[in-house]
Amino acid sequence: MTANHSRQKNRILAFVLATALVALALGLVYSFEPAIRADLDRRMSAGSIGLLNLTKLLLWSAAAYLSVRALAAFVFDLIFRVRRGYEAPTLARNIFSLVVFTLLFVLIFNRIYADVNLGALFTTSAIFGVIIGLALQDTLGNFFAGISLHADRPFQVGDVIVVGQQKHTGVVEGITWRAIKIRTFQNHIVLVSNSNAAKEAIEVCPRENLNARLIYFGTLYTDSPARIIHVVREAIHDAENVSRKITPIVRIRNLGESSIEWEIKYWLDDYAKYNDTDALVRQRIWYALRRTALSFAFPTRTIHVERRPASAAVGKDGQGIIDRLLAVEVFAPLSAEETEQLASSSASRIFAPGEMVIRAGEQGSSMFVVHNGRVQVQVTENGRPRNVAVLNEGDFFGEMALFTGEPRSANVVAIEETEVLEIGHAAMKPLFDSNPDLAESISYIIAERRAGLAAGAAETASVIKESAGLLNSIRRFFGLRS
Ligand code: CMP
Numbered sequence: 001m002t003a004n005h006s007r008q009k010n011r012i013l014a015f016v017l018a019t020a021l022v023a024l025a026l027g028l029v030y031s032f033e034p035a036i037r038a039d040l041d042r043r044m045s046a047g048s049i050g051l052l053n054l055t056k057l058l059l060w061s062a063a064a065y066l067s068v069r070a071l072a073a074f075v076f077d078l079i080f081r082v083r084r085g086y087e088a089p090t091l092a093r094n095i096f097s098l099v100v101f102t103l104l105f106v107l108i109f110n111r112i113y114a115d116v117n118l119g120a121l122f123t124t125s126a127i128f129g130v131i132i133g134l135a136l137q138d139t140l141g142n143f144f145a146g147i148s149l150h151a152d153r154p155f156q157v158g159d160v161i162v163v164g165q166q167k168h169t170g171v172v173e174g175i176t177w178r179a180i181k182i183r184t185f186q187n188h189i190v191l192v193s194n195s196n197a198a199k200e201a202i203e204v205c206p207r208e209n210l211n212a213r214l215i216y217f218g219t220l221y222t223d224s225p226a227r228i229i230h231v232v233r234e235a236i237h238d239a240e241n242v243s244r245k246i247t248p249i250v251r252i253r254n255l256g257e258s259s260i261e262w263e264i265k266y267w268l269d270d271y272a273k274y275n276d277t278d279a280l281v282r283q284r285i286w287y288a289l290r291r292t293a294l295s296f297a298f299p300t301r302t303i304h305v306e307r308r309p310a311s312a313a314v315g316k317d318g319q320g321i322i323d324r325l326l327a328v329e330v331f332a333p334l335s336a337e338e339t340e341q342l343a344s345s346s347a348s349r350i351f352a353p354g355e356m357v358i359r360a361g362e363q364g365s366s367m368f369v370v371h372n373g374r375v376q377v378q379v380t381e382n383g384r385p386r387n388v389a390v391l392n393e394g395d396f397f398g399e400m401a402l403f404t405g406e407p408r409s410a411n412v413v414a415i416e417e418t419e420v421l422e423i424g425h426a427a428m429k430p431l432f433d434s435n436p437d438l439a440e441s442i443s444y445i446i447a448e449r450r451a452g453l454a455a456g457a458a459e460t461a462s463v464i465k466e467s468a469g470l471l472n473s474i475r476r477f478f479g480l481r482s
Helices: 002-031 033-043 048-084 090-112 118-123 126-135 137-152 194-199 225-236 271-291 318-326 336-344 399-404 425-434 436-453 460-478
Strands: 160-163 168-175 179-184 189-193 202-205 211-219 249-255 260-268 347-351 356-358 366-372 375-381 384-391 411-414 418-424
Touching (some): 002 048, 033 048, 048 090, 090 118, 090 137, 090 168, 137 194, 160 179, 160 271, 179 194, 211 271, 225 249, 225 260, 260 271, 318 336, 336 425, 366 399, 399 425, 399 436, 418 425, 425 436, 436 460
Antiparallel strands (some): 160 202, 168 179, 211 260, 249 260, 356 411, 375 411
16 A cells, blocks of 8 residues: 555656756757757758757657646546546556547647658558568457456456466456456466457456355265254355355265265355355364354265164163153053063154155154154145144154044145154054053044144044044054943
8 A cells, every 4th residue: 555655656756857857958948949040050951940840749748748647637536436436447448548649749740840641641641551560460459358347347456357278367467468467366467368358258247246255065864964954054154255145155066985974065255266265165164063063074974784683773862762661642641661662663864954744635644752853834715834842852753644544635845853762563562451541542632733733723622522522433444442
């Protein structure tokens, strides 16, 4: 910033000095013109007027050049920058300066050499045209490509672009007569000639656009996807330069050989800083996974030797499952052995958020206890889902079809990642034999839930009446004695 300031100060100083010098020289030439003329005439008889005119032409051209610079500074540095808020393209500035200078030069030339026809001088000289044309072939190519880039306005100073087959990436610093100037992320300057750039595909990440980035990482198959999505989203959403306007997307890209492969898509406030932000996002993920005891996957191969337990429930969470079943109200009459027996014949099933555990209308021969998570019971009315109930840890569902043999009465959908314990028909039958109360309390719950499905407030009398009818059908279905 300070270096810029002092450079600008020096430029203004040089400009003022040059203007003063030119003004002084012009003043001197005009005030001493008769004396100079007389002196030149005395020294060399011919050509004296020519020399004086040439001096005048040079001095006026210098004055014109300085005026054009001042005008360009006024138009582009003051008016353009204040109105548009960004630096004017160098090429536009140069074309402006060239056109104004040429006009001024022609005017000055005509004034000083009134008898020379400047137009004819250029148009009649065919050889001159050919020489200039050949010499300037590349330069003119770049120049016109530069003009078409400006007319198209595919990018501006400050945008990040990727250009050329070598994929030069960086922030655009300017477009000159010859080239696009890019500052790369290693702080190098790359110049891509305008004519080359015009032929290549250019990827533009405009400053005013919400540009996105993709970041990849891998986790172990043993870690739950729903948890990883939650943890990673939380970890990155408030990281510096990650836009709050769009929530980052965390999604599974591939089920790889040794890891679940993830992709994060996030949007940046300032795309030019994407390297730092990518690094920050990766760092945040590392800490978040460490805090929550989740793990990155290394390219390892784990050999699992499968030892099948007698039942899926008799695993490392065996006691947890027994505790869960003990807390289910309808199973309260069961003895400790019976609960253990029930636990060992139940199977744990895990569902992702939004997955359907039970689909209305299907046949079902098992019931479920919510072990971890939450589910919701939904019925479809006039083609739209209506939520009937939310069931939490320790609640059970699926008993209606299991105990009555009827099709499933509702959809049951996991609200979050949910683990349920599935209990089949065969596991329940011996329990009914030894616990006559069990069928009774279950039939009461079924009657209550049926009333809930009908969307009416259940009247206790009608629930009791229906539950008596249900009890009989449960007894028949399971072949129990009354
Ligand atoms: P089932 O009919 O086998 O399958 C859908 C399950 O949703 C059903 O058993 C019950 O367990 C459950 N269900 C139905 N209606 C209600 C309700 N009103 N409240 C709670 N759970 C219900």
